Amino acid sequence: MDDVSFDVQPGEIFGLIGPNGAGKTTTMECVGGLRAPDRGTIAVLDLDPRRDSRALQQRVGVQLQQAHLQKRIKVWEAVDLWASLYPKTVDGDALLARLGLWDKRDAWFMTLSGGQKQRLFIALALIHDPDVVLLDELTTGLDPQARRAIWDMVRGIRERGKTVLLTTHLMEEAEKLCDRVAIIERGRVVDAGTPAELVRRHCPESTVVLMTGDEGAEAWLRAIPGVDTVDRHGQEFTVRGHDAGLVTRVIQCLAVHHIQVTDFRTVLPTLEDVFLALTGHSIRD
Amino acid sequence: MARQLRALVKLTWLELKIFVREPLGFIGSVAIPVLLFVGLARAFGPRVMTASRSVPAFGQVLPAFSALFIAMGAVTSLVTIISIYREGGILKRLRATPLGAPVILAAHVVVKLLLTAATLVALTLAGRRVYPIDPAVPLGSFAVAVLFTTWSILSIGFVIASIVPTARFAQPIAALVFYPMIAVSGLFFPVDVLPAPAAALARVLPLTAGASLLNGIWKGEGWLAHGGDVVILAATFVLCTALSSRVFRWE
Numbered sequence: 136m137d138d139v140s141f142d143v144q145p146g147e148i149f150g151l152i153g154p155n156g157a158g159k160t161t162t163m164e165c166v167g168g169l170r171a172p173d174r175g176t177i178a179v180l181d182l183d184p185r186r187d188s189r190a191l192q193q194r195v196g197v198q199l200q201q202a203h204l205q206k207r208i209k210v211w212e213a214v215d216l217w218a219s220l221y222p223k224t225v226d227g228d229a230l231l232a233r234l235g236l237w238d239k240r241d242a243w244f245m246t247l248s249g250g251q252k253q254r255l256f257i258a259l260a261l262i263h264d265p266d267v268v269l270l271d272e273l274t275t276g277l278d279p280q281a282r283r284a285i286w287d288m289v290r291g292i293r294e295r296g297k298t299v300l301l302t303t304h305l306m307e308e309a310e311k312l313c314d315r316v317a318i319i320e321r322g323r324v325v326d327a328g329t330p331a332e333l334v335r336r337h338c339p340e341s342t343v344v345l346m347t348g349d350e351g352a353e354a355w356l357r358a359i360p361g362v363d364t365v366d367r368h369g370q371e372f373t374v375r376g377h378d379a380g381l382v383t384r385v386i387q388c389l390a391v392h393h394i395q396v397t398d399f400r401t402v403l404p405t406l407e408d409v410f411l412a413l414t415g416h417s418i419r420d
Numbered sequence: 421m422a423r424q425l426r427a428l429v430k431l432t433w434l435e436l437k438i439f440v441r442e443p444l445g446f447i448g449s450v451a452i453p454v455l456l457f458v459g460l461a462r463a464f465g466p467r468v469m470t471a472s473r474s475v476p477a478f479g480q481v482l483p484a485f486s487a488l489f490i491a492m493g494a495v496t497s498l499v500t501i502i503s504i505y506r507e508g509g510i511l512k513r514l515r516a517t518p519l520g521a522p523v524i525l526a527a528h529v530v531v532k533l534l535l536t537a538a539t540l541v542a543l544t545l546a547g548r549r550v551y552p553i554d555p556a557v558p559l560g561s562f563a564v565a566v567l568f569t570t571w572s573i574l575s576i577g578f579v580i581a582s583i584v585p586t587a588r589f590a591q592p593i594a595a596l597v598f599y600p601m602i603a604v605s606g607l608f609f610p611v612d613v614l615p616a617p618a619a620a621l622a623r624v625l626p627l628t629a630g631a632s633l634l635n636g637i638w639k640g641e642g643w644l645a646h647g648g649d650v651v652i653l654a655a656t657f658v659l660c661t662a663l664s665s666r667v668f669r670w671e
Contacts (some may be wrong), residue, residue, distance in 0.1 A: 169516055192518045199516060202509035205434075207441040212434055218519045220423070328638070396549050 136161055136322040148289060148299040150313035154418045158322040159302035160200055163271050180266060191222060196260035200271040206245040209237055210255055214262060216347060221263035230258050250281030257288055266369050268292055270301040274308060286312050290400060306406040306418060325413045330406055337412045338404035341381045343374045346398035355392050359384050424523055433528040439531060449497055450539050453490050457543045458666060461551035481607050490539050491570040494532040495577035496594040503587040512671045529574060536570055557638055565637045569630035572599035572653040574658035582668045601627040626656040
């Protein structure tokens with residue numbers, strides 16, 4: 136890790152995003168006080184994660200990547216054990232109900248599905264009503280449906296006024312869930328901001344894809360100011376430009392020239408494209 | 421402190437319940453030793469001893485052997501559990517709570533001690549017909565000797581648990597450490613029959629000391645007569661605890 140600086144505002148969901156091995160978990164473990172940084176300072180709720188670990192444990196909830204529980208521990212036993220560790224806790228039964236685990240309270244940990252396990256870990260991270268919640272790769276290995284359910288739960292944590300710091304290598308997750316993100320690559324923060332800000336800053340181009348049988352369309356489209364390229368595959372045209380007004384001008388052009396279209400969509404750049412623009416390679420590599 | 425103690429009691433109880441839920445582990449560490457003892461007592465026990473005057477020596481050391489063997493089994497199972505917990509990230513997960521490292525390990529030690537005690541009691545009850553215990557045997561002293569020896573073996577277990585790379589190796593490595601030690605412990609043949617250098621080594625091994633202590637106490641010899649054994653067991657505990665506290669890995 137080198138030169139990793141970011142700050143998280145109270146009440147927001149902040150994402151550390153980057154490929155596997157970029158240093159997200161290391162950063163998270165330093166913030167959680169599980170690992171000592173070689174240099175630099177970390178403050179969580181104005182406390183030092185290492186020095187004030189006792190005080191922070193009461194106010195920070197942690198879910199760790201690749202951490203499990205005893206195979207044959209029951210759901211309620213885990214919640215009960217965790218609850219016994221803190222002076223002030225929320226109602227464990229209500230928490231299980233809220234996370235959709237009520238039916239599973241007597242089930243062994245090993246019999247839970249991946250999504251249920253993660254929900255249990257969220258429950259354990261929330262049992263002492265912490266102000267800050269750290270979630271490391273929460274949805275890795277889950278199917279899309281379970282992932283969406285987890286996202287709703289994380290939003291629910293924010294709605295209760297908590298601050299969430301999470302890591303993910305899924306750009307879609309970062310985009311849909313995080314208020315702000317920091318992109319980490321090879322142990323460095325490459326850039327930070329809201330997903331929309333990052334997209335505007337690094338990928339200002341926009342793309343319109345439309346279908347038309349009008350033979351004159353190509354020439355009209357090319358004549359639009361700000362258009363860089365027009366690619367044609369049969370009846371499908373892909374129009375690329377580099378400024379925000381492109382979409383409006385394409386629509387105006389279609390209207391003025393009475394071009395009949397059978398399909399029209401815009402392709403907006405995503406964090407995935409931002410990552411590519413910033414690092415020169417795809418996050419999946 | 422009170423909270424830590426409550427957590428220890430809770431975690432110990434939980435780990436006991438979890439242990440009993442795994443039938444194989446339970447059978448392996450309680451049922452098999454009991455059956456084995458009854459079988460061995462039938463073959464080598466006092467009835468056989470009185471019937472023929474050529475007393476099979478093994479019958480005399482059976483109590484010491486049983487206690488040592490059960491303690492070894494408990495420690496091996498502890499090593500396995502700790503390495504499974506480490507591999508699965510359970511140790512790491514628990515350590516991220518206010519539980520604290522000592523409580524987590526202490527809970528497992530208590531569970532193993534309780535199981536060792538329970539197994540020995542079960543074995544005594546099951547074997548009371550084939551191996552009646554002489555009223556002269558100082559059972560209280562013997563229990564203390566078992567506890568003391570088990571502590572020492574446990575500390576060896578923690579060193580093994582620190583170095584095993586994965587859970588798959590826990591059992592074989594523990595066997596590799598303990599089986600040769602128990603083979604030369606004097607329970608099966610006198611240490612003196614070994615070549616001199618090997619005998620000298622065998623005499624300072626903790627299992628030899630444990631066997632000698634347990635056997636001696638069972639036969640009514642005093643603790644003072646076994647001062648050397650106590651020193652070896654205590655030294656093993658101090659050395660191994662110091663070593664494992666330096667090299668123990670949580671993840």
